Amino acid sequence: MGKLWQKDYQMDELVERFTVGRDYLLDLRLVTSDCVASLAHARMLAGIGLLGADEIESIHGGLKRIIGESVKRTFSIRKEEEDCHTAIENRLTKDLGDVGKKIHTGRSRNDQVIAALRIFTRARLIDIMGASLDLARALAEFAEKHQAVPMVGRTHMQVAMPSSVGLWAASFAELLLDDLALVDQAFTLNNRSPLGSAASYGVPLPLDRELVAGLLGFAGIQNNVLSVNNSRGKLEAVILDSLDQIGLTLSKLAQDLILFSMPEFGYFRLPEELCSGSSIMPQKRNPDGLELLRAKSSTLSAAAAQVKSIVRGLTSGYNRDFQETKEPFLRGLALTLECLQIARLTVDRLEIDTDRLASSFTPEVFATDAALELVVKGTSFRDAYREVAAHLSELADRDPAESIGLRTSSGTAGNLRLENVYREISARRHGLASTARQIEQTLTALVGESVQI
Secondary structure, X not given: OOOOOOOOOOOOHHHHHHHHOOHHHHHHHOHHXXXXXXXXXXXXXXXXXXXXXHHHXXXXXXXXXXXXXXXXXXXXXXXXXXXXXXXHHHHHHHHHHHHHHHOOOOOOHHHHHHHHHHHHHHHHHHHHHHHHHHHHHHHHHHHHHOOOOEEEXXXXXXXXEEEEHHHXXXXXXXXXXXXXXXXXXXXXXXXXXXXXXXOOOOOOOOOOHHHHHHHOOOOOEOOOHHHHHHOOOHHHHHHHHHHHHHHHHHHHHHHHHHHHOXXXXXXXEOOHHHXXXXXOOOOOOEOHHHHHHHHHHHHHHHHHHHHHHHHOOOOOOOOHXXXXXXXXXXXXXXXXXXXXXXXXXXXXXXXXXXXXXXXXXXXXXXXXXXXXXXXXXXXXXXXXXXXXXXXXXXXXXXXXHHHHHOOOOXXXXXXXXXXXXXXXXXXXXXXXXXXXXXXXXXXXXXXXXXXXX
16 A cells, blocks of 8 residues: 555655655654544544444554554554555555545545644643643752852842842742743644644535544634644744743753852752763763753754744645654654753752852942942932942951841842742642643543553
């Protein structure tokens, strides 16, 4: 059995190799998702009288066998089959005969691939959001543990004002929660069924698109059938852009830890097991994981830019260019989760040096505090500013902890309000668990057993 589009001619070998690309390899990740979508589509076809009871049972059994082989990594996609959609239909036709030839009724590979990607992406975004919440909580707990430990605050990398390790760590926890608000919106856009759109223009059959959406646990359908295909690549870019925000947060975290763990600073200590060594310098402990975390943030940004560049000039409807968006998109999903796991491991094992942190406080750190003390006594701020600036050498040492304690407004070092952070983490985790559970239960009911996407 050949390609789904097979005609009475053979494609040039070079052109075939060029057009197939790596899809047949990438699609090994989408086999289960495509089978699940195919099962929902088949049940809908039975519901409108295009498949009989015996036929749907045969298709159900055939798709379950393929899912089982996919889990065991024994299902293969031949290069000449181009993608998982062809491989699955060929296998069903081989095992079931003419029944297998009916599964494609009312759909195109266009809505098939979009459906498989959305089901797969939905599962990966749940993983990513869960890992983000894990990291946010780890950072909040680190902040709580060290909230009273003084740390020099810096602007332009120069000494600025008294701060704390707690303020530093909590800032990243809150950044991640902001990032998650964007990922959550991307999840909502993704969680719509595209099936029934076919090759962008629907088909003259009474397809029940809403039934399929419900069987797959989608929140609903993406209504306009042309919009479904026009959103391909665009939706992937939205998702990658939201993940890119996580990457930017992790890159800043990595850069801080690289800098502040240098011997010249020594604020933080990275455990040996998270560092590599040098092939020539025996003393070296290199923060390679953090350096690659910083670099992979750029790789994630590049994936988003690549997808947008591919779809930017396309006309409405399907264009083969869309195929080139799949690899950077899948790479971005996998890379984001891996980066979050590395960051979590680092935070969990991070140590601080309270003596080095304390020794970094010099009198000029308290210049702003001194100016504001004059303001409290009645001096205008501008005059107080000039007075302190003219006598910086006369500033005396102060207790950093006392200075932190004076900062009591919301979100400052002396009032981190971590209870709000924990509350949001808990609420998001509860909502995520509920969504994941509903999807899992729906897919289990469809397939007849638990499936791992």
